[in-house]
Amino acid sequence: MNQLEDLVLANNRLSGSLPKSLCSNNTSLKQLVLSGTQLSGEIPAEVSKCQSLQALDLSNNTLSGRIPDSLFKLAELTVLYLNNNTLKGTLSHSISNLRNLQELALYHNDLKGKLPNEIGFLSKLEVLYLYENRFSGEIPTEIGNCASLKSVDMFGNHFSGEIPSSIGRLDDLTLLHLRENEFAGNIPATLGNCHKLTILDLADNQLSGSIPSSFGFLKSLEQLHLYNNSLQGSLPSSLINLKNLTRINFSSNKLNGSISPLCGSSSYLSFDVTDNEFEGDVPLQLGKSPSLDRLRLGKNQFTGRIAWTFGKIHELSLLDISSNSLTGNIPLELGLCKKLTHIDLNDNFLSGVIPPWLGKLALLGELKLSSNQFTGSLPKEIFNLTKLLVLSLDGNSLNGSIPQEIRNLESLNVLNLGKNQISGQLPSGIGKLSKLYELRLSRNILTGKIPVEIGQLQDLQSALDLSYNNFTGDIPSTISTLHKLESLDLSHNHLVGVVPGQIGDMKSLVYLNLSYNNLEGKLKKQFSKWQADAFVGNAGLCGSPLGHCAGLNKKQQGLSAKTVIIISAISSLAAIAVMVLVIVVFFKQNLALFKKGRGGSSAFSSNSSSSEAPLFSHGGAKSDIKWEDIMEATHYLDDEFMIGSGGSGKVYKADLVNGETIAVKKILWKDDLMSNKSFNREVKTLGTIRHRHLVKLMGYCSSKAQGLNMLIYEYMENGSVWDWLHAKKKEVLDWETRLKIAVGLAQGVEYLHFDCVPPIVHRDIKSSNVLLDSNMEAHLGDFGLAKILTENCDTNTESNSLFAGSYGYIAPEYAYSLKATEKSDVYNMGIVLMEIVTGKKPTEGVFGEETDMVRWVDTVLGSAAREKLIDSELKPLLPCEEEAAYQVLEIAIQCTKTYPQERPSSRQACDRLLRVFNSRGASYREMQTDSQK
Known part of the structure; x- marks a missing residue:
């Protein structure tokens, strides 16, 4: 074996430790790839004997111990992958010996200490991935000598001090990711010299000062994340030059002035400047990004009206302009945003009536208009929103009554209509809102009895607040059946009669207020645990915790002896009947x-x-x-x-x-x-x-x-994508539907990874878990299930397959290490994208014995025979549809790269799919124009 040059055994079940003798008789070995082979133990010092080694990949194993100093004697190394192990210790100063190194990946280990100054000797280094370790101290200024660097990712460490200005000398840098460290001081203006930067992420640090005006030179920049710092001052006007921005997040800083400099791009997908001190009008230019999905402007000092141009953002799903000083009406044009799921306009000075057209936004899940100056009655059209989860209209000047149509909001979790001028009776239909978690109707002019149907709200937990109204009659005993309820406030009404003793037995209650009513009688002993404040203002009420009862008639004191006997007899008969x-x-x-x-x-x-x-x-x-x-x-x-x-x-x-x-x-x-x-x-x-x-x-x-x-x-009425592609079916999925499914899947995965706190890794994305509703919209199922079953159960042999993913979809690094990450989800998603286009199962034998779906697609896509990649049942396709199919496959190939660091995030993949989806309209128009010539 002394003439062996390449030894590639990746993703095999080797196990054990790396043999010390591996390099003893192998002086010609140039490439050693043992990633994902279940290797354990320490890296032997004898690896230095492979003096001709150019590529060493020991990633995705369970190697432990320190990185041996002798490894840095391999002067010919160009690639060193030790990521996804459990390596400890510090990075040796001897790294300076690796003068030919181009790629260094040490992420997902337990390395600590400072990054040695000698890193500056690696002038050929292009990729430096150190994220998710415990490195600390300052980044050495010598990093600016690594003139070939293209990607630097140090996310999730303990680096501190200032970001070195010498990074500005890295002319080829495209990615700089320093999020979640402890950097302080100003952002160096020299970063504006890195003209090729596409992603700059400095979020979650302790940075201060202003944003450098030199950032206006970063004309290739697509993503700029500076959130959770202490940045201040106004935005430099030069930022208007950033025409390619797709995502910005400046939230949770102290920035002020206008946001107009951020309006140079028309390609935004997300825009977040929440929790700053921005002021002035909301620029009309924000409406020129038709693909913008999430727009967050909350907790600032914006004035003027809501921009009518927002109605042009047809992909908008989330709009948050809460906690500002906006005035005027909600613009009619906003009704054109049919994909809106969240509207939050709380805490402004908006006026006029609540527009009825809101009831036509069928996907709306949250409508928050609290603490404004809205008038008029509740539009009945709102009660057509069957997917509504949160309806918060408190703190306005709304009048009229609550209509019976409220029963239609069967999915509602939170209803808050407090602090208005709503009158009339509370309709019995309120009992149909069986999923209510919180109900607040305080400080209105509601009259009549509290409906007994309120006892049907078995999920009511956070609060039932009917205080400061004009309710009359008895307290319905059905309230005591709300076994999850934590807060009950019926104070400041005109309620009469005795307090139902069962309310005192409610174990879930932590707050109770029945004060200032016309209640009477002796409180049951169960109420003695509450403070007297909960019952004051009821002249006829006595007993612990109030004063001693004296002179009460039998009706006020409780049940008569005769009544007790009758109830006992009935109870006995009922018990016998139940037993039978x-x-x-x-x-x-x-x-x-x-x-x-x-x-x-x-x-x-x-x-x-x-x-x-x-x-x-x-x-x-x-x-x-x-x-x-x-x-x-x-x-x-x-x-x-x-x-x-x-x-x-x-x-x-x-x-x-x-x-x-x-x-x-x-x-x-x-x-x-x-x-x-x-x-x-x-x-x-x-x-x-x-x-x-x-x-x-x-x-x-x-x-x-x-x-x-x-x-x-x-x-899900229409089953799974697997059923439609691989099982017997009546109809063929057309290309438009397949593309819509691909985008929907990506949006679901992106939400799990980026909008859930903490992020959720699915672990088992496959076409049978992508389900289709009556409109053929994709819904990803079983999210989070694999993780909680793994953590909470002793698995049996029948279920072990769940935790290693599903055959045909398993990411290389997950198959043997069982380390599930967002990037393994991306790999799974890439396989599903290939299924959607090709119509083939990932385990079909048509790919040949020596290959799999990923290699087959990658090989054929670059050949003259690429048309055979498209499902034959789709043909013939229009030329623009065929090109879109190839573009989806290209995205799928990126998602299924062997090494996780080479794959896009789910957000990046989603962005690319959205571009394909949104460009199809232009392609159709071009075809029509060509046909008319």
Whole structure:
């Protein structure tokens, strides 16, 4: 083997440690690639004997210990990848010996200490990736001597001091990522000399001073992130020259003046200057970026009107201009933004009526107009927004009544109409809002009785606040059934009668205020734990914690002896009836179980409980979904109702008696997950995540008697992308639909990675997890499930496949290291993109024995035969559609690069797909023009 030049064994199951004798008789070895081979132990010092070595890749293993000094004797090295290991210690000064080094990747280790000054001797270095280690101290000024540097990523370390001005000498630099460190001082003006920069990220540091005017020379810049610093002063006018910006984030600084200098680009996808001191009018020019998806201008000092040009941003999904000093009406043009899901205009001086056209924004999930000067009544059109989760209109001057149509907002989680002039009765339809988490109607002029239907709001938890109104009548005892409620305020009304004793038994309550009403009678002993302030202002009320009762008649004191006897008798009869019913159900269900068992099919008895309701439900369901409803709808999870299965469990379609259709996933774990507090908490968190391209988790339930755990999801009428591409189907997915699915998938993944805190890594993206609704919109399912099952369960052999991803989709670095990252999700997504275009399964044998889908697509796309990459069922395509298909494949190839650092982020991939999607209109117009010539 002494003549061997290349040894490439990447992604094989070698295990063990790196042999010390590997280089003993191998003086000619030039390339040694052992990435993803399950190697452990330390890197042997004897590796220095491979004196001809030019490329050393030991990444994606579990190597430990220090990087041996002897490794830096390999003077011919051009590539050194040691990333994704558990290496410790410091970086040796001997690195200066690697004068030919072009790429150095040490990220995802546990390295610490200072970056040695000798780094400056690496004049040929092009890539320097040190992110997610524990490096500290200042970046040496000698880094400016690395004249060939193109990409520098030091994110997530403890570097401190000032950013060296010598970086400005790096003429070829395209990426500078220094986020989440401890840099202080001013941003060096010399960075403006790096004219090739496309991404500059200095966020999450302690930088001060102003933004250098020299940044106006960075005309290739696409992303500029400076958020979470202490920058101040006005924006330099030179920033208007940055015509290629797609994303900027200056949030959480102390910047002031106008934002007009940021309006030179018409290619924005996201724009965030939240929490600064910007002032003046919101520039009309912001409306010239038709692909802008998220626009955040909140917590500033903007004045004037909302720019009418925002109506031109047809891709806008989020608009936040809250906490400013804006005046005037909401512009009519905003109604053209049909993709809006979030509108936050809280805390301004906006006036006029709430426009009825808001009710036509069918995707709207949050509408926040609190603390303004809106007048008039609540437009009934708003109650057509069936996807609305948050409606906050408090702190205005709204009048009129709450219409019965409020019952239509079945997905609503938060309703706040407080501090207005709303009158009339609270409609009984309020009880239909079964997913309400918070209800605030205080400081209005509401009259009549509190409807007993309010007891149907079983998810009400944060607050029920009806204070400072004119409610009359008794306190409905049904309030005591709100077993999650933490805050109850009925103060300052005209309520009468006794306080229902059951309210005192509500274990979840942490705040109670019934003061200043006309309540009477003796408080039950359960109320003694509350302060007297909770009951003051009720002249006829007594008992602990108030004063001693004296002279009360029997009605005021409580029930008569005769009444007690009658109630006791009724209770006894009821108990006997329940016992008889339980016995009948027990024998009936066990007989059914016996018959099913004899027949060989699976069935599950619920003889331990006849009413096992979900432990948790959060938004989306029309009413409470109980265990029995699911069992009845699926014939006890009979295979006839199964619509899918995978590593995490089987999925069933359930048509409930209330007319609702849901998807039920039976988790294949024997553990009692629902009693696991960590699992409980994680699933509740997942249940709060809402995005138009994610499958909504509506709840979960379990039965200890059956050993079953089930998750409840919204049902997707059109199945999965896998079904449409690979199973028997009635119709072919046309190109327009496939492209829309690709973009929707990318937007869902981007939301998980960039808009969830903390970010969520999916771990198992595949075409069978991309589900399609009635409009063929993509919804990514099972997000977050693999992680919480891994952390909370003892896996069995039946489910082990879940945690290594799915065959055909596994990223190279994940297949053996089991380290899931956002970049492994991007790889999975790239495979799905290839499926969408080619129509082929990632595991098909047509690619040949020596290759896979990724290599096949990469090879053929660059050849004259590339047309065979496009699914034959799509043909013939228009020339512009065919070109778009190739562009999607090019993005897919970038997503499936072998090394994670070479892949785009999900946000970058999403941006590129959006460009393809948005450019199709122009392509069609060009074709029409050509045909008319």
